[in-house]
Amino acid sequence: SQQGEEDPQALSIQEGENATMNCSYKTSINNLQWYRQNSGRGLVHLILIRSNEREKHSGRLRVTLDTSKKSSSLLITASRAADTASYFCATDAIQGAQKLVFGQGTRLTINP
Amino acid sequence: NAGVTQTPKFRVLKTGQSMTLLCAQDMNHEYMYWYRQDPGMGLRLIHYSVGEGTTAKGEVPDGYNVSRLKKQNFLLGLESAAPSQTSVYFCASSLWTSVQETQYFGPGTRLLVL
Numbered sequence: 001s002q003q004g005e006e007d008p009q010a011l012s013i014q015e016g017e018n019a020t021m022n023c024s025y026k027t028s029i030n031n032l033q034w035y036r037q038n039s040g041r042g043l044v045h046l047i048l049i050r051s052n053e054r055e056k057h058s059g060r061l062r063v064t065l066d067t068s069k070k071s072s073s074l075l076i077t078a079s080r081a082a083d084t085a086s087y088f089c090a091t092d093a094i095q096g097a098q099k100l101v102f103g104q105g106t107r108l109t110i111n112p
Numbered sequence: 113n114a115g116v117t118q119t120p121k122f123r124v125l126k127t128g129q130s131m132t133l134l135c136a137q138d139m140n141h142e143y144m145y146w147y148r149q150d151p152g153m154g155l156r157l158i159h160y161s162v163g164e165g166t167t168a169k170g171e172v173p174d175g176y177n178v179s180r181l182k183k184q185n186f187l188l189g190l191e192s193a194a195p196s197q198t199s200v201y202f203c204a205s206s207l208w209t210s211v212q213e214t215q216y217f218g219p220g221t222r223l224l225v226l
Contacts, residue, residue, distance in 0.1 A: 004154075033214065042116075042202055042217035043155070088154055090215075098162055098208075099145065099170065100215060102154040 004032075004089040004103030012109040019076040021106040023089030024069075030092050032065055033100065034074050037086045046074075046087075076108075084110045114138055118203050118218035125193045125225045133188040133221050135203030143206045144186040145170075145215065146178060148199040155202060161186055162208070193225045 007022045023032070031050045035043040049056045049065045049072070056063045062075040076083055086107045090100040116137045125131055135144065142163050147155040147170075157170030161180040175197060177189045186205075190197060200222050204215040 040220075042219045043204075043215075044217070045214045048214060098143070098168075099157055099160055101157075101171075102147075104152070104154040 004091050004101060006087070006089060006103040006106045008106060009104070010107045010109070012111060013079060015079060015081055015110050015112050017079055019079050019083070019108055019110075021074045021087050021108070023072045023074070023103055025072075025089075025091045026070065027091075027093045029067075032063075032072050033090045034061075034063060034072075035088045035090060035102075037088065037105070039085070043088065079108075079110045081110050081112050084108060116203055116205055116216050116218035118201075118221050120221060121219070122222045123224070125190075125223065127194060127225060129193050130189070130191050131193065131223075132190075133201055133203075133223075135186045135188070135205075135218060136184055137186075137203075137205040137216070138184060139205060139207075139216065140183070141205035141216070142183075142208050144180065145204045145206075146176070146186065146188045147202045147204065148172065148197075149202060149220075150199050158188065158201075190223075193223075195225045197223065198225045199223060 004025045033048045034046045037043045060077045065072045086105040088105045090102045119134045145160040146158040159178040161167045164183045167178045179187045200220045203218040206215045207213045
């Protein structure tokens with residue numbers, strides 16, 4: 001079964017607005033990662049947040065992690081058309097940390 | 113650095129045929145992975161390797177075999193292809209510290225089994 005579950009499954013917003021995606025997971029983790037996938041392409045790593053971190057920033061990206069709720073959020077500020085993609089969270093469970101388990105993703109569409 | 117490369121990019125097979133997908137990385141990563149992605153879905157792990165000469169099963173290993181004879185290469189084999197194996201296959205590699213680090217992905221192989 002999937003460790004990470006993203007919400008919403010699809011999101012459509014206007015260019016310039018902020019986009020927020022959420023991820024929930026089931027077991028204790030070492031870290032949580034977010035990846036982007038443009039249509040027909042491989043996944044690209046965006047950001048990694050460790051279990052002892054609560055918030056992390058990278059450019060227009062802000063990731064939060066709440067280990068008590070087993071959830072994370074990815075905020076993209078001032079969205080651009082080029083942000084249109086699918087976004088996946090991935091976790092490595094403490095038991096079985098040699099691999100990542102991916103959620104089903106959020107499909108983000110930025111309308112010009 | 114080419115990163116992670118995959119060959120072929122696209123392949124059509126008939127049911128029962130066999131093929132091998134090749135993944136190569138030039139980052140000296142210890143860990144390598146094979147995933148499949150079906151429409152509208154996330155990635156599911158098929159097999160992975162934690163070093164040269166080692167392999168392990170992932171979430172959906174049935175119908176696939178793998179080999180890691182050289183550190184930089186990870187091969188995925190389909191012995192007798194079935195329509196259910198129609199998918200996009202991604203290879204990835206990563207460093208290993210004491211936890212999972214960033215995975216670097218190849219561009220994918222689209223496989224159609226008729």
